[in-house]
Amino acid sequence: MTGTATAPTYETACARIEAIIARLDSGEAGLRETLELCQEGRRLVEFCATELEAVGQGLEELKLDELVARLEAGRSPAAT
Amino acid sequence: MSELGDRPAGIPGSELTGPWPVGDYAARLRARLREFTHVQVFGEVFGFKAGRAKVWFELRDSGGALPCSMWRREWDALGIEELAEGTQVVAAGGCDYYAGSRTSSPAFSFSVTDVRVAGEGDLLAQLERLRRALHAEGLCEPQKRLPRPALPKTIGVVTGETGKARDDVLAGLRRRGWAGRLVWAFAPVQDRHAAPAITRALQDLAACEEVEVVIVARGGGSLADLFAFCDETLCRTVAMLRVPVVSSVGHHTDRTLLDDVAAVACSTPTHAAEAAVPVQRDEAYAALGAAAVRLERQSRRAIVERARALARLSRAPAHHVARHRTRLHQHLRELRASARRGVAEGERAAGERAAALGRKAQAAELGRTRGAARARADAAALGRGGATALERRRRDLDRLAVALAAHDPQQTLERGYALVEDAAGEPVTTVAVAAAQPALTLRLRDGRVRVRPDPAVISEEP
Numbered sequence: 216m217t218g219t220a221t222a223p224t225y226e227t228a229c230a231r232i233e234a235i236i237a238r239l240d241s242g243e244a245g246l247r248e249t250l251e252l253c254q255e256g257r258r259l260v261e262f263c264a265t266e267l268e269a270v271g272q273g274l275e276e277l278k279l280d281e282l283v284a285r286l287e288a289g290r291s292p293a294a295t
Numbered sequence: 296m297s298e299l300g301d302r303p304a305g306i307p308g309s310e311l312t313g314p315w316p317v318g319d320y321a322a323r324l325r326a327r328l329r330e331f332t333h334v335q336v337f338g339e340v341f342g343f344k345a346g347r348a349k350v351w352f353e354l355r356d357s358g359g360a361l362p363c364s365m366w367r368r369e370w371d372a373l374g375i376e377e378l379a380e381g382t383q384v385v386a387a388g389g390c391d392y393y394a395g396s397r398t399s400s401p402a403f404s405f406s407v408t409d410v411r412v413a414g415e416g417d418l419l420a421q422l423e424r425l426r427r428a429l430h431a432e433g434l435c436e437p438q439k440r441l442p443r444p445a446l447p448k449t450i451g452v453v454t455g456e457t458g459k460a461r462d463d464v465l466a467g468l469r470r471r472g473w474a475g476r477l478v479w480a481f482a483p484v485q486d487r488h489a490a491p492a493i494t495r496a497l498q499d500l501a502a503c504e505e506v507e508v509v510i511v512a513r514g515g516g517s518l519a520d521l522f523a524f525c526d527e528t529l530c531r532t533v534a535m536l537r538v539p540v541v542s543s544v545g546h547h548t549d550r551t552l553l554d555d556v557a558a559v560a561c562s563t564p565t566h567a568a569e570a571a572v573p574v575q576r577d578e579a580y581a582a583l584g585a586a587a588v589r590l591e592r593q594s595r596r597a598i599v600e601r602a603r604a605l606a607r608l609s610r611a612p613a614h615h616v617a618r619h620r621t622r623l624h625q626h627l628r629e630l631r632a633s634a635r636r637g638v639a640e641g642e643r644a645a646g647e648r649a650a651a652l653g654r655k656a657q658a659a660e661l662g663r664t665r666g667a668a669r670a671r672a673d674a675a676a677l678g679r680g681g682a683t684a685l686e687r688r689r690r691d692l693d694r695l696a697v698a699l700a701a702h703d704p705q706q707t708l709e710r711g712y713a714l715v716e717d718a719a720g721e722p723v724t725t726v727a728v729a730a731a732q733p734a735l736t737l738r739l740r741d742g743r744v745r746v747r748p749d750p751a752v753i754s755e756e757p
Binding site: 235 | 444445446447448451465468472473474475476477478479480481496499500503505572574576579580583586587589590591593594597598601
């Protein structure tokens with residue numbers, strides 16, 4: 216469960232998925248552990264897919280001062 | 296002097312001294328050259344080579360050239376990494392000559408004992424000093440220890456607004472399939488205002504929490520153009536930033552101090568963009584899909600395999616019973632078949648025996664009939680034979696009776712003869728026996744008479 220207790224990053228999630236699959240492929244996990252690992256793996260796959268989606272919605276180009284201004288205005292930047 | 300004994304004759308008519316062994320002459324030449332005054336010369340460096348013991352280069356200018364060499368330890372002590380082509384240097388030293396030998400070539404060189412880089416070389420020397428200082432202070436390491444996100448959502452880029460580097464960065468990001476948020480921090484990249492502007496842009500980008508990685512990109516240029524990226528303040532600022540910086544400044548042959556302190560140094564802005572986004576999005580999607588499939592497969596397999604095992608276990612007793620039932624049924628069928636075969640066999644054998652008995656009964660009846668007939672015939676024959684035999688026997692008996700009567704002593708007695716017997720009734724046939732008997736019995740036809748022999752009249756007939 217390392218790397219998943221706190222907010223995961225894409226790379227930690229990918230590493231954890233690989234570790235889970237390696238563990239499952241080893242055939243050493245019992246039924247309960249297998250089901251828990253699969254459940255955790257599904258969550259991580261969904262997380263990674265969300266991360267990939269987040270950088271695939273369309274390139275958003277901002278100038279630095281625009282970003283700063285919008286951050287200072289406290290609202291989310293919009294696409295230019 | 297070593298080969299005086301083998302010295303050949305000189306050239307006839309020549310007024311010059313000698314001939315001298317060339318080794319002697321080379322040694323004296325070396326001694327003479329070393330007597331030359333040591334001086335400083337300056338020129339442009341070409342063909343710099345560093346060997347294990349020495350470094351070599353040529354100093355050239357429009358008027359001529361001088362081959363130079365320097366002991367490697369003295370060169371290393373200067374702290375100059377390498378002399379680029381054309382670098383203006385001042386070299387101190389004096390003439391030297393390697394006399395060579397039978398197996399090595401002679402060589403003249405200006406033996407350098409000190410070097411000072413001049414002109415652009417001065418700039419490089421300054422940079423090298425600053426580089427060493429930054430390394431010594433450990434400022435080249437912090438950026439490299441920063442975690443770099445594999446899939447940043449927001450990337451900051453510091454570059455010239457009109458430069459080609461901007462398009463290269465976009466091309467690199469497109470190649471990764473990355474389409475997140477890109478924050479441009481445009482700054483001059485080649486004048487004296489460049490370094491402070493770049494430093495400020497980097498600080499501003501790092502101040503935005505959303506920015507996860509920063510690219511500093513600039514195309515190629517002269518060393519003077521790239522000097523802004525060797526600014527000490529800029530380098531120290533980058534070393535302390537919280538976000539990793541990917542640098543791509545100049546051509547791959549140039550290495551600015553920013554490249555040293557940055558987390559990653561790339562040869563082109565396109566590569567810098569790819570380094571900022573290590574994940575190729577399409578490939579990552581495919582890998583993620585494959586991982587999801589494997590997870591589902593493992594999950595399904597874990598359940599299905601165990602369910603199958605349970606089903607096997609639960610079916611085992613029923614299978615056991617069914618197997619035994621089948622075996623019993625089989626035995627029952629075999630028993631029935633065997634019984635049917637036995638009965639049929641018995642019936643067949645009984646039939647055969649009945650048939651045999653019938654045949655025997657018929658034969659017995661036939662025998663009985665024949666026996667009866669034969670008995671009847673035998674009885675008839677016996678009857679016939681009996682009568683005949685009886686008659687015959689009667690006749691024989693009569694004949695025998697006649698014969699017997701003929702031999703009967705009584706018949707003889709009837710004819711007047713007497714039978715003499717002793718006291719025991721045995722016939723007495725001799726005189727001697729009769730003489731010995733005290734008394735004799737005479738059997739006559741009608742009875743017995745006891746008599747006593749008279750020894751006086753007893754005599755034997757001759």
